[in-house]
Amino acid sequence: MPKTRSEAQGVHGLGATRRKLKSVRDGDRVEIHGEVFRVSSVQPEGGTRNIRVELQAKDGGTLTLIGVPRAEVHVPANL
16 A cells, blocks of 8 residues: 655564565565555556556456555565
């Protein structure tokens, strides 16, 4: 889940860490509102500084995020 820049980076209650969107790679897993997704694709968004991240849920559903490179996501430590 994207967080504000004013919050400190680090480890959170369930062992999840926050990483900037630009550091997320194919095959990583990210957590959004308690749901864990596998990163299937990370690409620059044409003509902008934004990044397009395609995620796949365990049930086969997909989600596409488009955000600025400094946006942060939760990366669970245990899966």
